[in-house]
Amino acid sequence: MFGLEISKVTKAFGAHLAVDDVSLSIPQGEFVCFLGPSGCGKTTLMRMIAGLESPGEGSIALNGRDITRQPANVRKFGMVFQSLALFPHLSVGENVAFSLRLQGQDARQRKARVDELLTLVRLPGMEKRAVSQLSGGQRQRVAIARALAQEPPVFLLDEPFSALDAKLREEMQIELRLLQKRLQITTILVTHDQREAMSMADSIAVMGDGKIQQYGSPLSIYRAPANTFVANFIGLSNLLPVEVLDHETVRFGANILKVAPMSQPATASLATLSIRPEDIQLTAANGAGDNTVSGRITFIRDMGSSVEVHLDCDGRDVLSVVQPRDWMGAGTGDIAHLRLPRNQCRVLAA
Amino acid sequence: MTDLAVPLRAKDTEPRSRDQVVLAGLLSLPTLFLIVLCLIPLFLLVQLSFAHREDGGLWRAGLELTQYRQLLNPQFLKVALFSFTLALTTAVISVALAFPVAYFISRMKRRAQITWLVGLLSTLSLSEVLIVFSFQVLLSGGGGLVKALVALGIMDSVHSLYPNFAAVMVCLVYLVLPYIILFLYPAMSQLDDDIPAAATTMGASPARAFLTVVAPMVKGPLLSAGLLVVIFTVGSYLTPLVLGRPQQWTVGILISNGAMTTGNLPLAAAQAVALVALMVGLLGLVRLLTRAGSPAS
Numbered sequence: 001m002f003g004l005e006i007s008k009v010t011k012a013f014g015a016h017l018a019v020d021d022v023s024l025s026i027p028q029g030e031f032v033c034f035l036g037p038s039g040c041g042k043t044t045l046m047r048m049i050a051g052l053e054s055p056g057e058g059s060i061a062l063n064g065r066d067i068t069r070q071p072a073n074v075r076k077f078g079m080v081f082q083s084l085a086l087f088p089h090l091s092v093g094e095n096v097a098f099s100l101r102l103q104g105q106d107a108r109q110r111k112a113r114v115d116e117l118l119t120l121v122r123l124p125g126m127e128k129r130a131v132s133q134l135s136g137g138q139r140q141r142v143a144i145a146r147a148l149a150q151e152p153p154v155f156l157l158d159e160p161f162s163a164l165d166a167k168l169r170e171e172m173q174i175e176l177r178l179l180q181k182r183l184q185i186t187t188i189l190v191t192h193d194q195r196e197a198m199s200m201a202d203s204i205a206v207m208g209d210g211k212i213q214q215y216g217s218p219l220s221i222y223r224a225p226a227n228t229f230v231a232n233f234i235g236l237s238n239l240l241p242v243e244v245l246d247h248e249t250v251r252f253g254a255n256i257l258k259v260a261p262m263s264q265p266a267t268a269s270l271a272t273l274s275i276r277p278e279d280i281q282l283t284a285a286n287g288a289g290d291n292t293v294s295g296r297i298t299f300i301r302d303m304g305s306s307v308e309v310h311l312d313c314d315g316r317d318v319l320s321v322v323q324p325r326d327w328m329g330a331g332t333g334d335i336a337h338l339r340l341p342r343n344q345c346r347v348l349a350a
Numbered sequence: 351m352t353d354l355a356v357p358l359r360a361k362d363t364e365p366r367s368r369d370q371v372v373l374a375g376l377l378s379l380p381t382l383f384l385i386v387l388c389l390i391p392l393f394l395l396v397q398l399s400f401a402h403r404e405d406g407g408l409w410r411a412g413l414e415l416t417q418y419r420q421l422l423n424p425q426f427l428k429v430a431l432f433s434f435t436l437a438l439t440t441a442v443i444s445v446a447l448a449f450p451v452a453y454f455i456s457r458m459k460r461r462a463q464i465t466w467l468v469g470l471l472s473t474l475s476l477s478e479v480l481i482v483f484s485f486q487v488l489l490s491g492g493g494g495l496v497k498a499l500v501a502l503g504i505m506d507s508v509h510s511l512y513p514n515f516a517a518v519m520v521c522l523v524y525l526v527l528p529y530i531i532l533f534l535y536p537a538m539s540q541l542d543d544d545i546p547a548a549a550t551t552m553g554a555s556p557a558r559a560f561l562t563v564v565a566p567m568v569k570g571p572l573l574s575a576g577l578l579v580v581i582f583t584v585g586s587y588l589t590p591l592v593l594g595r596p597q598q599w600t601v602g603i604l605i606s607n608g609a610m611t612t613g614n615l616p617l618a619a620a621q622a623v624a625l626v627a628l629m630v631g632l633l634g635l636v637r638l639l640t641r642a643g644s645p646a647s
Contacts, residue, residue, distance in 0.1 A: 085544035
């Protein structure tokens with residue numbers, strides 16, 4: 001296969017299983033995010049891909065060739081570290097040219113490549129500067145240019161934007177995505193920020209407890225979370241305890257609800273129904289029809305661009321986010337009806 | 351001083367003057383100590399070095415260069431050169447040993463780090479006299495070490511391992527090693543592990559990453575540590591006296607002999623002043639080197 005193939009990779013540190021039986025195929029040129037909370041094993045998995053850690057079990061292959069035992073300095077996957085790890089005793093140009101010098105390029109070749117890369121990351125003419133003279137965003141770009149200098153087969157970024165303020169972070173995200181599209185380089189970005197992952201990646205691998213909980217396009221993961229972990233981690237979800245009646249019917253309290261068909265329904269078992277706040281439609285009218293539950297409004301937060309309404313349904317807090325033009329204008333304590341569109345109601349494993 | 355002056359200047363006038371009074375108060379005692387215990391003796395020493403020598407270990411105040419001219423005597427220069435070589439060799443060996451030790455200690459778990467540091471600190475409680483005479487026993491023909499080496503076939507026959515240059519060297523390294531490890535430890539703790547890792551992802555072998563990235567980054571602390579060893583050992587007295595032959599005697603022993611045996615106090619003072627001047631010159635040189643090595647900021 002053309003691309004990166006990770007098969008059944010496991011890594012333990014003492015008794016702690018950091019990465020647990022992970023398999024993943026990343027096609028050539030794709031941008032993938034490893035998304036998960038801290039301690040979920042995403043950085044360890046990335047370090048194994050870079051060759052900085054060796055897997056306890058499993059294998060890693062690049063373009064069909066096994067590289068599991070290949071050391072990092074032979075793999076030469078460009079990596080941007082969370083700390084950036086710029087060499088403080090070298091200038092910007094010397095940092096970028098580090099890999100070129102190792103390759104034995106002469107001064108003229110190196111200068112040409114450094115100029116090209118610094119122009120690419122919008123830092124032209126900065127090669128003489130000391131790293132300590134740069135701003136946070138400029139250092140970030142130097143780290144990116146340095147990792148790209150060797151034309152790596154795979155480009156790895158470990159939470160590269162975590163130290164930047166919100167505005168600069170968004171700018172850098174857009175810049176990186178444009179750069180990646182231009183260079184068509186297989187890229188993996190580790191992040192705990194779901195907005196970052198949603199806005200940049202072709203595919204997201206949501207990680208939790210050392211495992212890949214779900215792998216797919218940002219939208220498919222958002223629309224159809226595979227389990228409660230993913231539903232909780234990606235965006236906001238209402239998670240309601242239900243009893244499964246058949247493959248498309250569940251009971252929530254006294255209400256019978258139709259849901260998106262389940263592939264393997266365990267009838268009469270307890271399960272979790274997930275629905276996104278923006279998918280719930282609120283109406284004041286009685287008997288609003290199918291798939292409706294009623295609830296008492298406990299809290300309203302008008303954000304201007306949307307209205308967040310918390311309701312108490314059968315003792316459960318349910319959040320609905322509505323557009324201002326759809327907002328019926330009820331007050332706290334009023335009874336409202338929540339219509340749960342059938343195809344947006346997903347029953348999750350555990 | 352300059353570091354303190356910046357935040358002080360930023361404040362209002364009143365707290366600033368109060369802070370300065372507190373600061374002056376805090377600094378007055380160490381300053382007084384420095385003047386009484388360091389500068390005054392040094393002044394007396396310099397004064398003595400220009401004095402006129404009289405018979406019977408006596409001297410008369412004066413302004414003569416007789417003693418300084420005697421410093422050019424080849425015998426003294428030879429001993430001075432040897433002292434310096436000994437100090438430099440000790441510095442190179444002890445820094446080369448302490449550097450990896452400090453690095454690995456800084457990479458251990460917190461508890462193991464504390465155990466090591468406490469262990470190193472506790473060895474500092476042993477007096478130099480005790481250590482030097484222990485080495486004398488250890489390296490003697492009757493000592494356990496020699497017998498063990500003979501039993502293992504590493505040595506042919508039972509004979510004493512001192513006095514010689516190696517014995518002096520080993521003991522000096524032993525004496526300074528804990529200081530140097532403790533001196534290097536903070537710098538090693540601050541070293542970001544990602545930096546050598548970044549170098550390897552760019553194609554540098556671990557050895558190359560160490561030489562091209564880690565070593566230049568810790569060049570300053572290593573040079574300072576080496577300088578510290580040179581200062582410690584260039585005036586060493588007891589170790590070469592006990593574990594060395596007269597060929598391994600240092601300026602320290604020469605000064606002591608000059609003052610105690612020959613009774614030429616002005617000459618001994620001039621030799622001591624020369625030693626101090628050499629050290630100050632060395633300090634300046636290292637400062638220049640470390641400053642030139644760091645990137646402009």
